[in-house]
Amino acid sequence: MTHQLASEVPDERLLSAGLAMDAVTLRVGDLELMSSYYENALALTPLEERSRGAQVHRVLGRGSVPMVRLIHTPDLPAVNPRAAGLFHTAFLFEDAASLAATVYRTAKDPRSSFSGSSDHLVSEAFYFTDPEGNGIELYRDRPRDTWQYDNGQIRMDTLYLDPNAYLQEHLDDDTLAGVSTKPGSIGHVHLQVGNVQRAREFYVDALGFAATASVNSSALFASAGGYHHHVAMNTWNSQGAGPRAASRGLGSVAVTLPGRADLDALGARLRAGGFAFADDGHSVAVDDPWGTRVTLSMPGTGATELIDR
Numbered sequence: 001m002t003h004q005l006a007s008e009v010p011d012e013r014l015l016s017a018g019l020a021m022d023a024v025t026l027r028v029g030d031l032e033l034m035s036s037y038y039e040n041a042l043a044l045t046p047l048e049e050r051s052r053g054a055q056v057h058r059v060l061g062r063g064s065v066p067m068v069r070l071i072h073t074p075d076l077p078a079v080n081p082r083a084a085g086l087f088h089t090a091f092l093f094e095d096a097a098s099l100a101a102t103v104y105r106t107a108k109d110p111r112s113s114f115s116g117s118s119d120h121l122v123s124e125a126f127y128f129t130d131p132e133g134n135g136i137e138l139y140r141d142r143p144r145d146t147w148q149y150d151n152g153q154i155r156m157d158t159l160y161l162d163p164n165a166y167l168q169e170h171l172d173d174d175t176l177a178g179v180s181t182k183p184g185s186i187g188h189v190h191l192q193v194g195n196v197q198r199a200r201e202f203y204v205d206a207l208g209f210a211a212t213a214s215v216n217s218s219a220l221f222a223s224a225g226g227y228h229h230h231v232a233m234n235t236w237n238s239q240g241a242g243p244r245a246a247s248r249g250l251g252s253v254a255v256t257l258p259g260r261a262d263l264d265a266l267g268a269r270l271r272a273g274g275f276a277f278a279d280d281g282h283s284v285a286v287d288d289p290w291g292t293r294v295t296l297s298m299p300g301t302g303a304t305e306l307i308d309r
Contacts, residue, residue: 013269015208017225018258021186022297023059023066023306024089025251028132031056031072033111037131038068041109042091042102042138043180048303059303062184066303067091071251079133079249084192084241084290086250087234088127088135092187099124099140100170101179103163106138117166119159122147122228126163132248139187141228156213156228188223189253190232193290194241196220199233202288206273207296208266230255244291252293254306259298266296 028034035058038044044060044067051057056072068089079085093099103126106112113129125139148155175182193199196217204211209222212229219234231253235241257263263284270277270286277286283297 013208014210015224015255015266016258016262019224019230020256021188021230022254022256022295023061023069024086024186024189024253025069025071026086026089026132026134027071027073027076027248027251029074029076029078029248030132031058031070033131034070035060037109037111038070041106041112041128041130042067042136043105043182044068045180048306059306061303062180062182064302065183065185066306067184067186069251069306073248077245077247080245080247081133082237082241083247084194084238084244085247085292086134087190087192087232087237088137089186090125090137090139090188090190092185093138093140094183096124096140096166096170097172097175098179098182098184099126099138100167101172101176101182102138102184104167104171104176105179106136107163114163117161117163119157119161120228121155121157121159124161124166126161134249135190137190141187147228154212154228188230188232190234191250191253191288191292192238192241193233193235193288194238195289196233196235198289201273202275203231203233206269206275207286207294208269241290243289250292252295255294255296256299257296263296263298 038060047061048059058070059066061067106128107114111131115127115129117126123139123141125137128136130136200220203209204222209231211222213221221229221232223230266284275286277284283295285295287293
């Protein structure tokens with residue numbers, strides 16, 4: 001199935017093209033299990049840890065870039081696969097060798113569950129599930145000058161990508177040995193929601209992402225700056241889901257914006273949409289219609305600032 005994605009048209013109602021996705025927060029039942037999993041499978045390094053009351057917060061990443069915050073919440077129930085929340089966190093790598101090395105490590109970890117791989121034309125992606133049921137995508141983008149357009153729209157697809165052939169072609173011993181030093185970031189976050197139209201009203205109309213693709217009425221993709229997607233929302237497992245009950249799994253989604261003017265414009269859109277939010281001068285925090293916290297901040301959010309949220 002081929003999806004057509006609209007290219008972004010400059011519009012004052014949209015989030016800045018300078019937007020970047022930030023570390024995802026997961027509530028976990030077994031901190032040591034989950035931390036060791038992300039260290040071993042995804043080659044992430046612990047960057048910061050702090051106790052906040054009964055909770056322990058641990059941030060992991062590549063280099064100095066935070067990529068995931070784990071919050072130890074052992075008393076919460078496990079992830080409900082049919083509830084609103086996380087579909088997957090997408091970890092983005094700069095080249096095929098870095099992606100292949102990370103995929104190899106993740107596949108070799110016996111705690112991983114491999115769920116497939118796809119050629120999306122604009123990207124190459126491999127999918128796993130972590131030990132507590134959180135979805136993971138490992139991917140790299142093809143250069144934008146290779147993306148194909150039809151009448152101003154970019155073409156995507158979901159084609160089979162042979163994981164063994166990919167590793168045979170791109171796995172490099174030197175990259176594998178030093179993979180933890182290779183750059184990585186959060187490329188996008190894919191969410192489960194109860195209703196796609198309601199998700200559009202929040203993520204597109206209020207937050208200011210530009211809708212880029214849809215799959216019937218069951219999924220919506222959106223981005224800033226003409227990217228294929230920074231966020232996606234689907235009802236494939238969660239049609240009709242109501243507000244989230246406290247549970248393990250997704251804690252919050254984080255976004256970095258270029259400056260204060262972006263937060264001011266965001267605040268105006270949220271007020272117009274009737275969404276309550278908090279603004280501490282550096283960040284705006286707002287809950288989506290299912291109770292997923294989205295925090296949009298000015299630059300400068302490192303591991304220490306992430307824990308302080």
